[in-house]
Amino acid sequence: MSRTRYDWSKLCHDLLRSILESLHYKDYHRARTVCSHWYTVSSTCKRPLYPWRILFNENSTSLFDPVEEKIHEIQLPGIECSDRYVLASCSNWFLMVDSGLDFYLLNVFTRERINLPSMESSILGKERLEKEVEWKHFIERTDINSNKKQACLWINERTGDYVVAWSIKQYYLFTYKKGDDSWLNLEDTKCVSMALNKDYKLYVYTLDNSIKIFDLSGECPSEIVEGNPYRNHPFSFRVVSKPGEYAWRQIVAVTNSGEVLMIVSLKGLDNKRLFYIYKMNLESCNWERVDSLGGEMLIFGHGVTIRAPILDSNGLGIKSDSICFQGDDLWPVSHLFNPIISITQPRCGVFDLATSTITWHKKLDASFSKIFWFVPGYACL
Numbered sequence: 001m002s003r004t005r006y007d008w009s010k011l012c013h014d015l016l017r018s019i020l021e022s023l024h025y026k027d028y029h030r031a032r033t034v035c036s037h038w039y040t041v042s043s044t045c046k047r048p049l050y051p052w053r054i055l056f057n058e059n060s061t062s063l064f065d066p067v068e069e070k071i072h073e074i075q076l077p078g079i080e081c082s083d084r085y086v087l088a089s090c091s092n093w094f095l096m097v098d099s100g101l102d103f104y105l106l107n108v109f110t111r112e113r114i115n116l117p118s119m120e121s122s123i124l125g126k127e128r129l130e131k132e133v134e135w136k137h138f139i140e141r142t143d144i145n146s147n148k149k150q151a152c153l154w155i156n157e158r159t160g161d162y163v164v165a166w167s168i169k170q171y172y173l174f175t176y177k178k179g180d181d182s183w184l185n186l187e188d189t190k191c192v193s194m195a196l197n198k199d200y201k202l203y204v205y206t207l208d209n210s211i212k213i214f215d216l217s218g219e220c221p222s223e224i225v226e227g228n229p230y231r232n233h234p235f236s237f238r239v240v241s242k243p244g245e246y247a248w249r250q251i252v253a254v255t256n257s258g259e260v261l262m263i264v265s266l267k268g269l270d271n272k273r274l275f276y277i278y279k280m281n282l283e284s285c286n287w288e289r290v291d292s293l294g295g296e297m298l299i300f301g302h303g304v305t306i307r308a309p310i311l312d313s314n315g316l317g318i319k320s321d322s323i324c325f326q327g328d329d330l331w332p333v334s335h336l337f338n339p340i341i342s343i344t345q346p347r348c349g350v351f352d353l354a355t356s357t358i359t360w361h362k363k364l365d366a367s368f369s370k371i372f373w374f375v376p377g378y379a380c381l
Contacts, residue, residue: 016041025065026072029092029109029376032157039158049306049375051299051324053348054086054094054108056370063108066361074108087151087166089302089374095153095164105155105162109376116164117182119174152196152303163216165202167191175202175214175221186214186221193251195303203260203303205252209234211260233285235262240278240287244269248331253298255305262287263300263323267331273358275300275323275351291353293321299373300325306375323351324373348373 011019020028020042032042053064055071063072088095092110097103103116150170155162163177173191174183177200190207197203200217201224211230214221225231237247249265262278278287296305300323326348348371349360 013041017045021045021047025376026109033110036158047377049378051373051375054372054374086372088153089372090153090155091157091378092376093153093155095151116176119183150191150194152194154196154198163196163200165194165196167194170207173204175216177216184221195252195254197254197304203252203254205250209236211252229282229285230260230280233280235278235287237264240289249329251301251303253303253305255294255296256307263298265329265331273330274356293353295320297321298323300329306378321353325349325351326371
């Protein structure tokens with residue numbers, strides 16, 4: 001009997017696509033990492049994109065699929081749930097840090113882990129953070145719902161290239177990309193918010209309300225000064241706001257077409273909590289409010305919009321021109337003097353830009369103390 005050995009990586013395109021489209025999400029995301037051919041074919045599959053949530057409690061990690069309305073518990077061997085923090089995400093990958101100062105990238109479906117250099121030596125060498133105790137105390141206070149840290153991640157799942165940026169206490173901004181020997185410090189850049197795109201461009205909204213752009217594609221990061229209209233035309237919400245409007249959080253975001261946006265979480269008239277979007281008029285260099293993300297959607301704090309098609313889940317409000325957020329992304333209810341809402345309010349919701357309304361997601365098991373949005377399968381190419 002002859003035994004023919006078949007190269008599964010060379011399955012015909014149509015057959016492989018049919019197989020991939022029939023798989024459950026977890027199996028699909030694992031299968032697309034088999035080889036470059038399978039990954040390329042997976043990018044043509046007609047699978048809807050929509051935001052999931054990763055859920056942490058003291059003993060386990062789970063994924064919540066809002067379409068199935070089902071929680072999938074996942075095993076991440078060698079990592080204690082109470083000892084880790086999500087800083088940023090890109091497709092199926094998360095930038096994580098633990099209390100031992102170990103930074104790493106983690107694929108939540110394949111469980112592949114990429115270790116990054118420790119940042120401890122980079123930070124402890126600085127004058128303001130000379131003591132190890134102070135640094136570790138900061139890490140212990142930081143969780144995935146904290147507004148006191150800023151981080152972003154971009155990864156090309158096909159080639160394995162990646163770039164990471166992270167800021168501590170707004171005074172220190174570090175970057176690292178595949179192939180670097182260590183973290184690089186972008187000095188004299190006080191970061192309030194940042195966004196990182198596929199062109200290795202890092203957009204940093206600074207304490208003086210300017211937006212700096214850094215090119216991370218070379219051996220060392222370099223600031224782009226010529227051709228950056230945002231650097232000398234700061235965004236100030238106090239200038240563009242109306243009486244009775246007060247900002248809570250401000251972040252920079254970049255669309256797939258390269259437009260730079262400022263997203264503001266605020267309290268408007270009648271104590272209504274809102275999100276506003278601003279874009280610079282490149283002719284007048286004035287910041288103007290716009291009412292759309294151009295058919296894309298945004299996870300507040302991620303810094304990069306996600307293009308259509310986005311699944312419009314019945315009753316969930318997850319669709320284009322919407323913003324997914326966590327509860328503390330909004331103006332605090334305690335400041336609105338309504339303690340009843342603070343007790344029953346869910347942790348996550350979706351803001352519809354067209355109607356300026358919020359759809360709250362039903363609260364999950366109270367044991368989940370940390371929640372983080374991500375969009376599985378979003379191709380960051």
